[in-house]
Amino acid sequence: MPPSTPNHAILNGLNDAQKRAVTSKAATVAILAGPGSGKTHTLTARVAWLVDHVGFRPEDVIVATFTVKAAREMKERIGKALGNDREKRIILGTFHSIARRYLAAYGRHIGLSQKFGIADDTDSRAIISRICKRLQLNVDPAFARAWISKKKAKGTEDAAKPARQEVTNVAGLQNLETCYREYQKHLETTNLLDYDDLLVRCVELLRKFPSCVSNVQTVLIDEYQDTNGIQYELMKLFAQRHQRITIVGDPDQSIYGWRSAEIRNLWRLLREFPKTDEVSLEENYRSSQSILDLSLSVIKQDSKRYDKVLKAIHNMGSRPVLRRLKSASAEAEWIVSEVRRVLTLSGSMLTYNDVAILLRSASLSRHIESSLGKAGIAYKMVGGFKFYERTEIRTLLDYLRVIHQPENNDALARILNVPRRGVGDVTIRSLLEEAETHSLSVWTVLSKHCRGDRTAKTRITKQAEQKLSGELLRPLDSIRRRIGEATGPNGTPLGLVQMIEQLLTTLEFEKHLKTAHPDDHEQRWANVQEFISLASDFVRDMGSSDEDALPEIEGLPQTKEVEVLSRFLANVSLASDAQTGDADQSKPLVTISTIHAAKGLEWPIVFVPAVYKGSIPHIRSEDDNEERRLLYVAMTRAQSLLYLSCPVFSSNGNGERTVLSPFVEPVERAFMKKGPCLDRPVMSEIARILQRQLPPEDSIFQGLPAMFSLEDNLFPVDPEEAKQDANGRSNRGHGYHPDAQPSKRPRLQAPSIVQDSAEETQWWKGYSTTMEQSSTFTVAALPGFVSVAAHQAAITAANTKADAAQKAQVVKRPTSKRPTGQKSIMGFVKLDSDQSGLVATRLPATVQPSNSSPAPRLVQEPQAASAAIAPDLAGHRLGAGKLIARPSAPIEEKTLKRKQYTCFSSSPTRPAAAEDDSSGKNTAEADNNETPPEPTRAAACLHVTTCALPKGHGGVLRRPGGLSRENITPIEKLRKPFKPLTITLKRPS
DNA sequence: GCCCAGGCCGTTTTT
DNA sequence: CGGCCTGGGC
Secondary structure (H helix, E strand, C coil): CCCCCHHHHHHCCCCHHHHHHHHCCCCEEEEEECCCCCHHHHHHHHHHHHHHHHCCCHHHEEEEECCHHHHHHHHHHHHHHHCCCHHHHCEEEEHHHHHHHHHHHHHHHHCCCCCCEEECHHHHHHHHHHHHHHCCCCCCHHHHHHHHHHHHHHCCCCCCCCCCCCCCCHHHHHHHHHHHHHHHHHHHHCCEEEHHHHHHHHHHHHHHCHHHHCCCCEEEECCHHHCEHHHHHHHHHHCCCCCCEEEEECHHHCCCHHHCECCHHHHHHHHHCCCCEEEEECEECCCCHHHHHHHHHHHCCCCCCCCCCCEECCCCCCCCEEEEECCHHHHHHHHHHHHHHHHHHCCCCCCHHHEEEEECCHHHHHHHHHHHHHCCCCEEEECCCCHHHCHHHHHHHHHHHHHHCCCCHHHHHHHCCCCCCCCCHHHHHHHHHHHHHCCCCHHHHHHHHHHCCCCCCCCCCHHHHHHHHHHHHHHHHHHHHHCCCCCCCCCCCCCHHHHHHHHHHHHCHHHHHHHHCCCCHHHHHHHHHHHHHHHHHHHHHHHHCCCCCCCCECCECCCCCCCHHHHHHHHHHHCCCCCCCCCCCCCCCEEEEEHHHHCCCCEEEEEECCCECECCCECCCCCHHHHHHHHHHHHCCEEEEEEEEEECECCCCCCCECCECCCCHHHHHHCECCCCCCCHHHHHHHHHHHCCCCCCHHHHHHCCCCCCCCCCCCCCCCHHHHHHCCCCCCCCCCCCCHHHCCCCCHHHHHHHHHHHHHHHHHHHCCCCCCCCCCCCCCHHHCCCCCHHHHHHHHHHHHCHHHHHHHHHHCCCCCCCCCCCCCCCHHHHEEECCCCCCEEECCCCCCCCCCCCCCCCCCCCCCCCCCCCCCCCCCCCCCCHHHCCCCCCCCCCHHHHHCCHHHCCCCCCCHHHHHHHCCCCCCHHHHCCCCCCCHHHHHHHHHHHHHCCCCCCCCCCCCCCCCCCHHHHHHHHHHHHHHHHHCCCCCCCC
16 A cells, blocks of 8 residues: 555544544553454554554554464554555564564673573473472472562562562572572573563663663554563563553453463553543454353453443344263264354355364363364364474474573483483483582583593493483584584585584484384474474575564664574574464364463354363462453354353263353353254354355255254253163263263273274374374464454445444544543542552442532442452452552543443443344344244254255265154264264365 | 383463 | 383393
8 A cells, every 4th residue: 555645544444432542642542442342453553553644663663462473463464554564674573572682682781691592481490490409499399480480570660569478488488589599590601581581681671771762652562451560661661762652452351360460550551651542442343242242241240340341243143052061072072063063054154264162271172182083174273282392393492502502501401312322310410410519501511521621420321421422512513613604515604404404414313203202203203394494484584584673773783683593592482383384274274272372363153162160260270350351251252153061070080070160150041052053044144243145045955964963962951861861872872972971880981982092093094183283374374363354344334224323322522532431441440649559449330420410439338339449450469458449539520421331331232232133133042042943943944855965975874863853863873983974065066 | 229211190371 | 291100221
């Protein structure tokens, strides 16, 4: 797009609130954006606005995100908005990666070695547990690690916050502090920074040398609710020259408290920048209203939360489902069956790409992966295992790290005996000890020992010594010498790829894989190849554009980061996963993801399995409210169909009963008990929400596979019922699930397991899954991202009627400042007049209409629906002990005038929207669990009349299933063998 | 007696 | 996929 006429184009398709946010002239802008409200779109547009309209140079703009995924997405979208590759000049990335760039460029000013490495999780854990052991500190290393991390993450400014009383005994505290000191000392001698240090040191740098960021005009922060103390400081320091900050966030989606994120930072910002322009994005373009309603009813259980409006733009849609299954494996198989049912009945409107299964813990994926595998459904797993964490890749990385930094003891320790060199655990441990006590690096100790300069105290066998010297020390030394020097094969410096290849030959790595992993060495070797190609991509990308570079600042020379290796390693440490050359975009994949990794994304169909106590809220979680928000995030990912499910018996072997998640239990009755009837009206409405074309009815049913069940009836709605069944088989013919058996008959399980696994191996051929080939997908290719904006554009264009209704409802707003209708979040949390701290309170839910003249008293009686809330409201970091509200400042007048609905987003406004649905598509709501009688049978009837079996589809008699229960049993037993037949979406016609 | 290697169990969420 | 236990080899 031509830069000359940017303004209008940028604002195209934005709603009023979004336009206000994008064009706000205030220095600091806080955008409060609920799920699906077009947050990324708005932030992107604001960046474009600031560059194209206001005229900031791209290189003077910092955009910080929390995940690599979000950064990538943001970059892509800003690129589209700006054009001319100008997005590449923007300083855009995760907090950690931006901090690293500054440290690489200017770190020497604060005494940082140029070649610092990054200690990842594994490293710091190893270091800390070694320290604890060596000094015999009586602390749990994991706890110590968390404690240290929290201490760093808290930041330095917020001293007002009292230390939490986790560590009660003084000795314990002292031990922790010793551990902390030793840990830092170790990092320093090995020239490493851990993740938190990147931020801490960058804060130090920018405080001492503000000129580093003297060019920065404006700073934008995505997912602001996830900032922790140190990131808040960093944000301010980035912006220290002009104090222009835009933040986007949603307190309800704060799910990183365990990583020291502080929702309080929102109030902190508003307090420190009182002129902040607040904008709320209150329209949800993503989900059906029933999904939104139910999600809100979950999040509203948190009485301390800042209640905000979230209005569905879409129609009611079909009610979310809460399904109970017998076991985790039954649950997984049910998901498969439901996925098939929905996709099939959508014609080809929906594909696997439209389905996501969101998990509290990555470990829950086992059953689901196996079910999908058995069914031949390709999937990708996001979050959980990462490419770079595979052992073979880690080993190579550790070699590279040792080449890069010989003093990296931890990396060296991990590779001393890989491949096997007859050096055992004890020897390695002892070497580390020796090195640490003598302030030497292990590398030095070994080198000297092998050269005979200094005999190591650690006993090393002659054989091991020879191998270490010949296979490790000398080859690596030689590679290291050749970096940067023009001594490579053709007089060129040894490149990254050649370096890796050199390593592979010297180590005889393929041979090593064969002996170490005889079963799957091929896969692992393939991973190694993949790794090489990633490295080669990296080198290429780095050569073509110098995106990581910071803009030159006059009189402030940067350390040029020439070394490829160094940057590659940093990139690996800071990337959540490898971005591989998008292998198969063509193949639709179901997404399995942790809820955390799903934030910001959306899918038409979302499953949230395992909604039981212990899973969500997780048994080890400290903050139930955060767990609730997590569920809220998961639920609000769904656009048109949302399924929660819960096994009745846990799969931990003893057949213990699960308890439904306390977040779901209170609203249990709002769910349907099984999947909706997917008749024409329901499907049409789904199509409308997704802005897609629903194929004609007859074409859908012509494509129906044989024995297709039109309803969600393959599994009993009440799994208890199945238990009664005399022969132990569930009455709907899915008696093959070993775990589904009540624990009483362990004997019978053995044969079925054998059968299962035989079948499994059979089906594992012919397709590949992420388990085998984790890197065949790109995160950027995730279906979720692009759509809010797309929807919004489409909707504004198409749905003018709804738009008009919307406008009628929303107050006309003054252009630049917060509209009168919108209450300030500061009205919710008010700054006390003295400096001592934040004193918060909350308006009573029953606040009078706007004309009541006296400023309303801030209410603190607990029986008022909303009691007074402390500053740390929703602040999960502070104890509840000091919840006091002191009404000292009168409420801003503005807040009095706000329209009432802003306080009561709960229900009152709903009916109107429903009525507005002129096309009468709201039937879905009526479609409830108890298997609706006649009318909803339409589809089934249709099915009978139009379903023509494809000819030559085998000689076995197959009748359509799902019509009458009585008919099913014998046929259903045959179901299993036909499993792979089920999906034949497109018949050759 | 010491040390290496192979089998078995449990696994929150992420930069 | 790592940490712990037991068995085999130096």
